Amino acid sequence: NLNEKILTLAVTAEIKGMDPIYANDVYSSNEVARIYEGLLQYHYLKRPYTLIPNLADEMPTVSKDSLIYTFKIKKGVLFHDDAAFPGGIGRELVAADFVYSIKRLADPKLQSLGWWLLQGKLVGLDDWRKKYAEEDKVDYSEVVEGVQALDKYTLQFKLKKSFPQFLYALAMPFTYAVSKEVVEKYGKEFLNHPIGTGPFILPVFTQSNKIIYTKNPKFRDKFYPSDASEEFNTPYYLADAGKKIPFVEKIVVNIMKEQQPRWLNFGKGKIDVIGIPKDNFEAAITPDRALTDGMAKKGIELIKNISLDVTYIAFNHDDPLFKNVYLRRAMSMAYDPVASNKLFYNDLAVVAQSLVPPGIAGNIKGYTNPYVGPNIEGAKKMLAKAGYGGGLGLPEIVYDTASATVSRQMGEFFKKQMAKIGIKIKVVTNPWPQLQEKITKRKVQVFGIAWGADYPDAENFLQLLYGPNRSPGANGSGYDNPEFNRLFEVSALMQDSPERTALYEKMYRIAAEQMPWIFGVHRQNFILRHGFLKNYVASDFDQGSAQYLNIDLKEKAEILKKL
Known part of the structure; x- marks a missing residue:
């Protein structure tokens, strides 16, 4: 369609629903953020990542002891029109909507994933949460001192103790604003009836292979940024400076689990931007990591982005088998992340030595983990030390993963690695929502997964191993180490400082030595976009980015002729 600006995207997994309090994976959180919004967001064109107001009118006033945060809410922001509101007309957002939304996050009956x-x-x-865990019905009208609407447009939070990452939390989908009327009208079907304040509308969500959003005709005056960090201070990124957003009329999100259909559709101009599939890397990228001439002549552009993330294979620490640190170390030493990097990441990733990625305080530059493989002979000795020499007496271990082709291949690779030391693995594949459910309900033994940063602080990675965060919290492995927990609790109260970094590094070393997971890699993304897609920025925090993207229809017509 060359008459209408339509942003066409592809994602690799099903979206489990549109309720912000369950948006604990990158796929769901990106979709939720097209419809819903939070108090804060990241500046689109600034690095290091910088928080700015979104539904807040300005950054909060903060008490001297850093325990009271007071926000003014933007006036005139409207929820999308819906039958839940009188006359079907969306009402104005108020401070009480955030109080309600935070209480939903805490509601024990809902079992939020955030x-x-x-x-x-x-x-x-x-x-409040504990009280209503034991009652038949939750009373949302009961005042909670820590989150209150002081008046129609004033919201106040009171912290029990210092929480340096608190403002980051208010930019995450878990804390986005929802309407009580909509939640109550649709009940259990609320996750399929997303009604927010955001730039795009989706009246009803259905689990299919395509999601189509339309531009919110009542979206408030919000403008593309006019200021940018040095790397974005170019005409490509600032041509739309000061213009009202969003620019596109529709977003079409295609659910494409397999790599080749995504690649073929990108090649035809039917997808605007794509991460390069491993099997097509050499067709797009030269040995010196530049774009091939053939791609460049088609008007395709290359973007490189080092991710704040870590891939890993987690042990379920509820299983008595994995209380055995020597077994965990043996399996890690048998696993070959170097070969995995070549097979699945085109040798672009960085082999992880622990859980905190490079680029943030807490990662120890130059650290080498003695239990990271490949070291088959060492693994065999460690397995014998675990009491299972040659794998004798060790039951078959079940490895759960997603059902996409690459995930299956990774599972088979893991199985072959473990066979080298006599460990038998059974690979089980699951649709993405079902895999997440199994992890949350502790119905897995070993599973392959990844974590991308929610905010640019090592605390967001370290909390994955904090005992009290066990499922349905973010600690899907259920790891629980008293010393790690103690260090985490001390560091969680500290502002950014050399002292806090030292505690982060101690936890990094504990994770490396105890091997609660088999560490994989920190990924680097090579992304291709068509020349007609404007303002595209690769980010670790993609939520809400679509509102800034633009399509040059004239350039699109010319580029499509070349494809």
């Missing part, structure tokens, strides 16, 4: 974010943080909220 409660870990605020657990133990706000005055009275944990007590």
